Amino acid sequence: KLVAVNGVSFGTRRGECFGLLGVNGAGKSTLFKMITGEICPTSGYAIVDGSSIMSNRSSALRKFGYCPQTEALCPLMNVQEHLFLFARLRGISFQNIKNVVEWGLRHMGLRNYSKQLPSKLSGGNRRKLQVTLAIIGNPQLICLDEPTTGVDPRARRYVWECISGSSTIDHGVLLTTHSMEESESLCHKLTIMLSGQLVCFGNLQHIKSKFSRGYTINLKMYNLTAEENKKAATEIDDFIASSFNDAVLTSKNFNVVQYQAPIMSSQLGSVFDKLSHGKNKKLFEDFSISQTTLEQVGLWVD
Numbered sequence: 001k002l003v004a005v006n007g008v009s010f011g012t013r014r015g016e017c018f019g020l021l022g023v024n025g026a027g028k029s030t031l032f033k034m035i036t037g038e039i040c041p042t043s044g045y046a047i048v049d050g051s052s053i054m055s056n057r058s059s060a061l062r063k064f065g066y067c068p069q070t071e072a073l074c075p076l077m078n079v080q081e082h083l084f085l086f087a088r089l090r091g092i093s094f095q096n097i098k099n100v101v102e103w104g105l106r107h108m109g110l111r112n113y114s115k116q117l118p119s120k121l122s123g124g125n126r127r128k129l130q131v132t133l134a135i136i137g138n139p140q141l142i143c144l145d146e147p148t149t150g151v152d153p154r155a156r157r158y159v160w161e162c163i164s165g166s167s168t169i170d171h172g173v174l175l176t177t178h179s180m181e182e183s184e185s186l187c188h189k190l191t192i193m194l195s196g197q198l199v200c201f202g203n204l205q206h207i208k209s210k211f212s213r214g215y216t217i218n219l220k221m222y223n224l225t226a227e228e229n230k231k232a233a234t235e236i237d238d239f240i241a242s243s244f245n246d247a248v249l250t251s252k253n254f255n256v257v258q259y260q261a262p263i264m265s266s267q268l269g270s271v272f273d274k275l276s277h278g279k280n281k282k283l284f285e286d287f288s289i290s291q292t293t294l295e296q297v298g299l300w301v302d
């Protein structure tokens, strides 16, 4: 009875990395499954480079690589055999296949596991293999559903390089992720999905401006005892309330407090003056001001 995806329509070009963001259960994976033909939509269509996934399925499927959210590995094939099979499926010739398999093993740090079956790999290494299978053979459209979940920082860096490389060499990338850092680094265009619908669409700056609530003020407090810290926090609160209209406390961690204030960029000079004044009065040790991040946009869209 649940309508998981409703009236969604978008397009992405070659050379672009298109990011699909949204909270758990928003419908991202369901949308991916429809685009890749894994499930059938009740209505609508998806076209990859002129081929419809519904009416010209085999032609469309030839054009993309897919890294699903849940693993799709063969339990009886080891890492090397997976790479070999997918390279063959992508039409790599026998002469080149050894190099391509070697490339996959080396770049994803899978060389030491080349003879292992998926059941013997760690979760992160299985993910790396799954991503390599989607990228191998340079398909025209690469669909990656949370590709770097559980992947170590070094391999994640390489996945990012592959994704940005693919999107700059005339390929398209469709990406879902919960990592705002990942979307800020990779995506040319983004959309945020909520309850099966797209709530906004555009480039990073557009989305930030649309959801912007001014600037974020970060204040680093001195290392104090718990009692002193409580007193200092109250003084800081009073200082912020008297210096900035409508500033809101958004988080308080160990010794960093964060406020969101509806500041215009033209007011930044006076904001710096006010905060320097507070620092000179030793209300806090240091401060910084930053623009809205995508992370904050993600927290606000609900």
Ligand SMILES: Nc1ncnc2c1ncn2[C@@H]1O[C@H](COP(=O)(O)OP(=O)(O)OP(=O)(O)O)[C@@H](O)[C@H]1O
Pocket: 002, 004, 022, 023, 024, 025, 026, 027, 028, 029, 030, 031, 069
């Ligand atoms: N096979 C299914 N049967 C019934 N409901 C399903 C099924 N698969 C997904 N759903 C429901 O569809 C909605 C969208 O799920 P989907 O997996 O597409 O979300 P998502 O945005 O990918 O979430 P996440 O970020 O957690 O991966 C959810 O409410 C989910 O419970």
